[in-house]
Structure formats: C-alpha cells, structure tokens
Amino acid sequence: MTKKENQLLKEINTKFKTKGRIQREHRIWVTINEKKLTEICKWLKEKGFEHLSAISVTDWLEQKEYELTYHLWSYDDKILITVKTRINRNKPIIESVTSIWGESAQIHERELHELFGVKFKGNKDLLPLFLENWQGPAPFRKDFDWRDYVREEFYDKKNEREKVYYD
Amino acid sequence: MIEEMEPAPKNSEYDLYFGPAHPGSGNFGVKLKIDGEKVVSARADPGYLHRGFEKLMEYRTPLQNAVLSDRLCVLEPLNWNLIHAEAVDELMDIQVPERAKYIRVIMAELSRIQSHIIWYGVFSKGTGFDTGFKMAFGYRDYILDLFELITGGRVYPAGYICPGGVRRDLPDNAKTKILKVLEKMKPMIKLEELENPALNARAKNIGILKLKDAIRLGVTGPILRASGMKIDVRKEEPYEVYDQLDFEIPTRKEGDAYARYYIGIEEMKQSIKIVKQALEKLPKGEVIETSLKKPKLSSKIPEGEVYVRNEIARGEAGIYMVSNGNNTPYRVKVRGPDFLHMIPVLEHLLKGVQIADVPAVYWSLNICPADMDR
Amino acid sequence: MVKRSEKAKTMRKLIKAIWIFNWFNSCGFAELVPLVGSRWDMERFGMIIVGTPRHADVLFIAGYQTQKSIERAKRVYEQMAEPRVVIALGSCTMTGGMYWDSYNTIKKLDKYLPITMYIPGCPPRPEAVFEACEKIFEHVKELK
Numbered sequence: 001m002t003k004k005e006n007q008l009l010k011e012i013n014t015k016f017k018t019k020g021r022i023q024r025e026h027r028i029w030v031t032i033n034e035k036k037l038t039e040i041c042k043w044l045k046e047k048g049f050e051h052l053s054a055i056s057v058t059d060w061l062e063q064k065e066y067e068l069t070y071h072l073w074s075y076d077d078k079i080l081i082t083v084k085t086r087i088n089r090n091k092p093i094i095e096s097v098t099s100i101w102g103e104s105a106q107i108h109e110r111e112l113h114e115l116f117g118v119k120f121k122g123n124k125d126l127l128p129l130f131l132e133n134w135q136g137p138a139p140f141r142k143d144f145d146w147r148d149y150v151r152e153e154f155y156d157k158k159n160e161r162e163k164v165y166y167d
Numbered sequence: 168m169i170e171e172m173e174p175a176p177k178n179s180e181y182d183l184y185f186g187p188a189h190p191g192s193g194n195f196g197v198k199l200k201i202d203g204e205k206v207v208s209a210r211a212d213p214g215y216l217h218r219g220f221e222k223l224m225e226y227r228t229p230l231q232n233a234v235l236s237d238r239l240c241v242l243e244p245l246n247w248n249l250i251h252a253e254a255v256d257e258l259m260d261i262q263v264p265e266r267a268k269y270i271r272v273i274m275a276e277l278s279r280i281q282s283h284i285i286w287y288g289v290f291s292k293g294t295g296f297d298t299g300f301k302m303a304f305g306y307r308d309y310i311l312d313l314f315e316l317i318t319g320g321r322v323y324p325a326g327y328i329c330p331g332g333v334r335r336d337l338p339d340n341a342k343t344k345i346l347k348v349l350e351k352m353k354p355m356i357k358l359e360e361l362e363n364p365a366l367n368a369r370a371k372n373i374g375i376l377k378l379k380d381a382i383r384l385g386v387t388g389p390i391l392r393a394s395g396m397k398i399d400v401r402k403e404e405p406y407e408v409y410d411q412l413d414f415e416i417p418t419r420k421e422g423d424a425y426a427r428y429y430i431g432i433e434e435m436k437q438s439i440k441i442v443k444q445a446l447e448k449l450p451k452g453e454v455i456e457t458s459l460k461k462p463k464l465s466s467k468i469p470e471g472e473v474y475v476r477n478e479i480a481r482g483e484a485g486i487y488m489v490s491n492g493n494n495t496p497y498r499v500k501v502r503g504p505d506f507l508h509m510i511p512v513l514e515h516l517l518k519g520v521q522i523a524d525v526p527a528v529y530w531s532l533n534i535c536p537a538d539m540d541r
Numbered sequence: 542m543v544k545r546s547e548k549a550k551t552m553r554k555l556i557k558a559i560w561i562f563n564w565f566n567s568c569g570f571a572e573l574v575p576l577v578g579s580r581w582d583m584e585r586f587g588m589i590i591v592g593t594p595r596h597a598d599v600l601f602i603a604g605y606q607t608q609k610s611i612e613r614a615k616r617v618y619e620q621m622a623e624p625r626v627v628i629a630l631g632s633c634t635m636t637g638g639m640y641w642d643s644y645n646t647i648k649k650l651d652k653y654l655p656i657t658m659y660i661p662g663c664p665p666r667p668e669a670v671f672e673a674c675e676k677i678f679e680h681v682k683e684l685k
Contacts, residue, residue, distance in 0.1 A: 026404050027474070050382060053476070056487055056500040069487065071474055078403055082474065103511040104385030111506075130214035130540060131645070132609050139644060140222055147226070147642050154637070154648045165641065187610065188617055190592045194566060194610070215610040216566060218643045226642065235639065241571045304578030311575075322571050322664055 004077055008047075016040055027080055034085040034094060041070070041083070041100050049074045049081065052101045055108040057116045061142040064089045066118065070097070087118075096120035115140045180207060183522075187215055191293060191526050195509065195536045201522065209517040211510045213539055220541040224499045229255045229468065232496075233326035239501065240538040241322065242285055245278040245314075246479040248328040253406065254475045254486045255330035259468055261459070266452040267332035268407045273345075273445050274317070274328065276438045281310045282480035283431045283438075284355060286533050290428055293530035294369045306355050309348045317341055332455035342446055349439050356436050370425040374516050374528035377422060384515065385507040388482025389430045390532065394422035400478035412444050424531035431533075467494050481505060481533055503538040510539075549684040551624045558587030559674065562597035562621070564614055569603020569630055572664040581667040586674070594620045602654070603664075605633035605640060606647045618654055626657045628673060630665055638663065 005022050012020055012030060016039075020030035032040055049072040058067045070083045087094055098106045099122065109120045114128050117138040128134075137144050155162050179202065186196040196212035220239065224232050236251035237244035249271055256263060284307045291299030311321045317337060318324035327334050376386070381394045391398060397418045401409045417433035419426040468490040476485050482504025489498040509532070516528055545553075563573060576583045577590060591597050594617050606614060618627070629650055632638040637648035650656060660673050 029472075051387075052385060053483070053485055054487065054500060054502040056498075058489055058498045071485070071487070073476075075398065080474065080476070101385075102383045103515075104383070104507055107507065107510050130217040132214070139219060146219075146222065146644050149644055150642050150648075187613055188564065188594075190563070190590070193570075215607060215613075217607055217609075217645055218605070218640050219645060223640065223643060238568075238639070241568055301577070301579055304575050305580055308575060308578070308580045321666070 005079060008077070008079065008081075012040075015043075026078060027082075029082050029084070031084045034087055037083070037085055038095050038097070038100075041097055044072060044081065044083075045100050047074070048076045051075065052097075052104050052108075053080070055105065055112065057112050057118060059089070059116070059140070059142045061089075066092050066116065068094065068118075092116070092118040094118065094120060096122035098123055114138075117141070178202070185525065186212075192529070193534065193536055195534070195539075197513065197517070197529075199517070199525070204521050204523075206517050206520055206522065206525065209514050211513055213510065213536070215540070216537050217540040221499050221501055225495055225497065228494050229259075229330055229496070230326075233329040237323050237326065239541065240503070240505075240535045242535050243278050243282045243480050244323055245274050245328065246282075246477070247484070248324065248326065249275050249407075250475060250477040250479070250484055250486055252328050252330050253477070254473055254488045255468075257473045257475060258471055258488055258490060259330070261331050261456055263332055263456065264453045265408075265450050267454045269445050269449050270333050270337060270454065271328055272407050272409070272412070273442055274324075274333075276442050276445075277310055277313065277345075279480045280352070280435050280438050281307055283435050284310075286431050287355075287428070290527075290530045291366065293526035294366055296363050296366050299363075299366075303355070306352065309351055313341075313345060313348055316344065329455075331459035332453070334455070336454050345442065345446065349442065352435075352439065356432060356439070367425065369524070369527050370428060370531070371423060372421075373424045373524050374520065374531060375421070375423045376512070376516060380515065381422075384511045386482075386512060387507075388478070388480075388504055389434065390427060390482070390508065390512075392416065392418045393426040393430050395420045400476055400483055404476065406475075406477065408445075411448075412441055414441050424527055427531045427533070467492060468496065479504070481535060481538070482508070501541055503541070505535050505538040508532050509534050509536070545684075552681045552684055558589075559598045559626075559677075560591050560596060561588055561599045561601055562594045562617070563590055563601050563603070564617055566604030566606065566610070568605070568633075568664050569601070572667065573601065573603055573630075573670070576667050576670060581671075583671075586671070588674070594618075595622065597621055598624065599626045599628060601628050601630060602634060602650065603630040605631070605638065606650065607645050608647070611647055611653055615653065626677060627654055628658050628660065629656050630660045630662075630670070632661055632663050635659055635661065 002022065002025060005028055009020050009022060009028055012018060016032060016036060018030055018032055020028055022028055051073040053071040053073050056069045060067060065086045066089050067084060067086050071080060073080050096109055106123055106125065109123050110126055110129055112118050113120065113126045114130065115138060151165060155165050157166055180200055183199045183201050184196060185192055185199055187194050194215045198210045198212060200207045224235065227235065233248065233251060237248045239247040284303050288300045288303030314324060315321050318327040376394050378394045378396060381391055395418065397416055399416045402416065414437045417430055419430060470490055470492050472489045474485060474487045476483060484504060485502035487500040488496050491497045513532065517525065520528060575581055600618060600621060602614065633640065634650040640646050658673055658677065660669050662669060
C-alpha cells in the first residue's frame with residue numbers, strides 16, 4: 001500500500017536534499033527552501049502531478065514569517081503531496097507558478113495577494129477580487145483583530161442592549 | 168424611393184452588465200463586451216457575499232464551528248458539515264463508531280439529491296421551461312420534511328454532523344419514511360418525461376468544454392465527468408464507508424450543456440441506490456464517541472496539520488487545518504469547487520456565444536456564489 | 542362616505558394584490574423560492590414575482606448584506622414607485638446575527654433603508670412570511 005509513497009519520497013529526498021515525511025496513506029509533506037520552489041514544481045508536474053488543489057498562506061506572527069503551502073494531486077498514482085516554504089513577513093515576494101499550472105494557479109494567487117499582501121512575480125493580473133474601496137490593512141493578517149475593529153466601527157458601548165458585545 | 172441604410176461601422180462594441188439585480192443571475196455579476204449579438208470577452212465580478220469565513224473560524228472552538236460550517240453554502244449544508252467534522256476527527260485522532268458513519272453517508276447523499284434537484288430547476292428556468300422549475304421545487308420539499316424530522320431544521324441542520332459522530336440517533340419511523348420519499352422521487356429521474364424539444368434545442372452543442380482545457384483550468388466534479396474523464400473522490404480515496412457500497416460513475420464525452428444536465432439526472436439515480444443499500448446495512452450501536460457525549464468547550468486540540476478531500480455535489484472540496492495547541496484552530500483554509508468554476512471557466516466559456524445563450528451556459532455550470540466568496 | 546387622508550388612499554391600493562421584487566442573498570434563496578413552488582403557493586394570495594423594481598410594491602431583503610451589495614440595494618430602492626414597503630428577513634438584518642464579528646457585513650439595516658417589518662428566524666419559515674404579509678394588509682386597513 002505505501003510502496004509508491006516510499007519510492008517517491010526517496011527520490012525527492014535524494015534529488016532535492018530535504019527530509020519529507022509520510023503522514024498516512026496518500027499523504028506526503030515536504031519542506032523546501034524558497035529558491036528551489038520552481039524547480040521542484042516543474043519536476044513534480046512532469047511526474048504526473050497535474051492537478052493543483054489549493055495554495056494557502058499561514059501567518060506565524062512570533063517567528064515573523066509567512067508559510068506558503070501548495071497541495072498537488074496526481075491522478076495516476078493517487079498521492080497528495082504538499083510543498084511548504086517560508087518567506088519574510090514584512091516583504092513577502094515570491095515567484096509565481098502560473099507558468100506551470102496556468103489559470104488555476106493565477107486565481108489562487110490573486111486572492112492571496114488581496115487578503116495577505118503577498119506579491120507574486122510573473123502574475124499578470126493582481127487586481128482586487130472581493131473588496132471595493134478598502135483602505136485598511138490586509139484583512140487576514142494576525143495583527144488586525146476583527147473584534148476590536150467591529151466594536152469600534154459598528155457598535156455603541158453606551159447602548160444598554162449592545163453591552164453583550166463588549167464582554 | 169427607399170433610402171439604403173449604411174452598414175454598421177466595424178468594431179462597434181458596447182458594454183453590458185449582467186449583474187446582481189437581474190432575476191436570472193443570482194448574486195454574481197459578469198461584465199460582457201458585445202459586438203452585435205456575439206460576446207467578445209467576459210470579466211467576472213465576485214465579492215457580493217464575502218464574510219471572511221476562514222478567519223471567523225479562528226475565534227471559535229470546534230463545536231461552535233460545527234454549527235457555523237453549514238452556512239458555507241446554503242444549497243448543500245450537510246456536505247460541508249461532513250467535511251469539517253472529518254477534518255477535526257483526523258486532527259484530534261477520534262474513532263467514529265460504525266453506526267454513525269452509515270448515518271453520515273445517508274444524510275450526505277440525501278443532501279446531494281436535493282442539490283441536483285435545484286440544479287435541474289434553475290437550469291430549466293434559465294432556458295425558459297417554467298414547468299420544470301415549479302415541479303422541481305415541489306419535489307424538493309419532501310426531502311426538506313425528512314431533514315426536519317431527523318435533524319430539526321428544514322434548511323440548516325444546526326451542526327447535526329459534529330466531530331465524533333452525529334448528535335442524536337434516527338427516530339423510530341425514519342427508515343419507512345425515507346423509503347417512501349425515495350419512491351415518490353421516481354418522476355424526477357425519468358429522462359423521457361423531463362425533456363422538452365425546446366430544452367434540447369437550447370442546450371445541445373452550446374458551451375463545449377474540451378478535456379485538455381478542463382484539466383488546465385482546474386475543473387472537478389460533474390463538469391469534468393461530462394467532458395470525458397471518469398474521476399470521483401469517493402472512488403479514488405474512499406472516506407467513511409464508501410468502499411463497502413456499490414455504485415457507478417456516469418460519464419459522457421461531448422462536454423456541452425446537455426451532457427452536464429444529463430449527468431445531473433443520472434447521479435440522482437446512483438444516490439438513491441446508495442441510500443437504499445446503506446439503510447439495509449445499518450448496524451446497531453452508539454452514534455457518538457463516548458468521551459464526547461457531554462461536550463467540554465475547553466478541550467485543547469493537539470498540534471498538527473491535516474488536509475481532507477471530499478466529493479460534494481458540485482465537485483471536489485478541501486479543508487486545510489493547522490493547530491498549535493490552543494482550543495481554537497490556528498488557520499483554516501477552505502477550498503471550494505465554485506471558486507474555479509465561476510471565474511476562469513466562465514470567462515473561457517462565454518467567448519463567442521450569442522447573447523441569448525448566455526443563461527444556458529451560465530446555469531449549466533451549477534454555481535453557488537456563497538461558496539466562491541466565503 | 543368615509544373621509545381618508547392622502548396617504549391612506551394610496552396605501553389602500555396595495556390591498557388588492559402585492560407584487561414583489563426579490564433582492565435575495567444566499568440564505569434567502571433557499572427559503573423564499575419554495576414560496577413560488579407548488580406547495581406554498583403564493584399566487585393564490587395575489588402575490589407574484591416581477592423582474593424589475595419599477596413594477597414592484599414590496600422589496601424583500603433576505604439575508605446579510607455586505608458593503609458592496611448595500612450600495613446596489615439602495616439604488617434598487619430608489620427606483621421603486623410610491624407606495625412602497627420594505628420587509629427584512631432573518632436575524633442578520635436586525636443585529637448582525639451569526640457574523641457579528643466580520644469586518645465586511647452590515648450590522649443594522651435600518652441605518653441605510655427605512656424598514657416596515659422585520660421577520661426573525663435563521664432562516665424564517667414560509668408560514669412566517671405569509672403571516673407578515675397578512676399583518677401588512679391589516680395595518681393598511683386601519684390607516685386613517
């Protein structure tokens with residue numbers, strides 16, 4: 001059952017000098033340096049990982065880093081591999097993967113640019129997607145607390161019935 | 168003497184906004200550039216329903232999130248409930264009892280039947296066949312009555328499928344009622360009675376999506392099966408008890424609007440088959456893991472990360488959950504199928520169609536704007 | 542002959558039948574569209590759905606609104622002709638509801654539009670919508 005996963009993990013560990021792990025059947029997790037990201041993505045696409053499921057960003061506030069995760073699925077081998085890298089939180093810039101996966105990568109990167117502020121070099125269309133006339137900071141960062149913002153903008157502390165929101 | 172009119176100047180394009188207040192478009196807008204009667208290019212305009220779901224889940228514990236998770240898409244609430252419960256189960260390493268797994272499969276398949284009935288109804292309304300619309304919403308009410316009997320709510324089941332199992336057991340008369348309702352669904356799955364020559368003429372050879380384009384644009388679900396590829400997450404990596412049930416996967420090769428509508432009807436037949444098998448095989452036992460019978464709101468989630476995939480009615484859904492030891496998750500990423508179907512695929516398919524065919528292409532993609540904006 | 546004010550005269554025109562323009566957000570779609578179907582038939586009371594706000598008497602706002610969609614709802618309201626009535630469905634229009642801590646939704650709808658009646662519920666049942674329409678008819682009959 002896990003023969004294919006073991007074989008694939010051995011190839012990746014020797015070729016890119018990483019230490020990946022197998023979590024369970026059908027799941028492999030690999031961490032890599034951001035400079036080698038385009039190289040490993042091209043190699044994986046030629047191996048048969050032609051479906052890009054999702055791209056996501058996690059904000060680690062204390063370590064001052066953003067962690068990007070790319071989830072890829074192969075229709076032939078039936079394995080899901082997740083590639084993780086880390087970039088600086090104050091100046092988040094990274095290469096785009098639209099040259100490898102086309103429009104499905106471009107729309108994920110456009111959403112992350114609006115919500116987290118990450119710049120993707122090589123993506124031609126990074127206009128705002130969901131918000132219109134938004135002047136504040138990038139909404140999903142950890143230092144923008146939504147409950148403080150909502151209590152200041154929308155609710156009134158002196159109103160008797162709205163004291164519940166201030167507990 | 169009749170004067171001759173001059174022909175229209177070349178490149179006389181104009182803008183048309185097929186927007187959110189139009190009764191045939193839902194909560195979503197598309198900006199079209201039109202030359203005469205043909206669409207030259209389209210640009211999607213999302214964001215009318217954006218609540219920021221992923222960060223709302225970071226302020227609430229997993230049991231509170233189970234109630235919030237069925238509002239991700241109002242047209243199929245129990246399927247989203249199921250995928251969120253699976254993600255928390257895997258992260259906290261909980262063993263779900265067998266009876267609960269069968270009940271989860273029954274509720275998810277009933278929700279899939281109800282969602283395909285809505286798809287049939289709005290697709291007929293978009294192409295002008297009004298009888299189909301009224302008939303579909305009449306039959307859907309039988310299934311909503313079943314939901315009210317088992318879970319307590321017609322549309323939102325208030326977190327019935329929660330981490331650890333399901334909240335309460337099926338009532339005693341549920342099995343006979345479910346079988347009676349499935350008998351009544353027979354007119355909805357007879358294709359010869361549902362078709363109309365006008366619907367066929369408006370749907371065949373319109374909005375063709377080829378297989379190579381579909382894989383490049385990230386399409387999943389019934390739309391990918393209508394273009395020729397036989398892929399279903401329930402057969403590739405089976406979850407719950409799908410590996411012990413027997414069902415088929417319908418596919419077609421043409422990829423036009425008629426093929427997608429045909430697959431919707433065939434999938435309803437397969438779902439009815441699955442529910443009947445699961446009702447026969449239902450074992451006895453507990454319905455929730457014993458340590459979670461009295462829920463404690465402040466239990467901590469162990470550190471780790473998971474990625475769970477499911478097949479909901481519209482395609483492939485995914486949840487990526489990260490935890491760092493507190494009692495609320497640190498980051499939740501929700502991947503919905505409509506995010507890809509509504510923006511790149513719609514812009515690709517609307518090039519070159521006539522204005523009168525725009526609703527037929529639009530509604531055959533089975534869209535849900537709430538799932539796209541989150 | 543009973544003497545009635547100008548406002549009472551125009552509002553009594555509403556009693557015969559009311560035409561609805563549905564500005565529904567996602568939660569309202571799943572509970573208002575069955576009203577048109579064959580089980581909770583609303584055409585027996587004289588109510589139909591029209592496609593443009595210029596023909597409508599009643600505007601249904603069903604569900605939460607965001608900053609982007611409240612601008613469009615205001616323009617739709619301005620295009621309706623007198624006499625006009627606004628009905629708000631759901632608990633998200635009253636206090637913010639389940640998304641009270643979201644940065645993008647509107648918490649109290651009556652700061653943007655004048656509302657005649659609220660219908661609570663999450664989402665409200667179809668029978669509640671019929672009872673609300675009946676209360677509007679009674680209110681109009683009692684106007685002087």
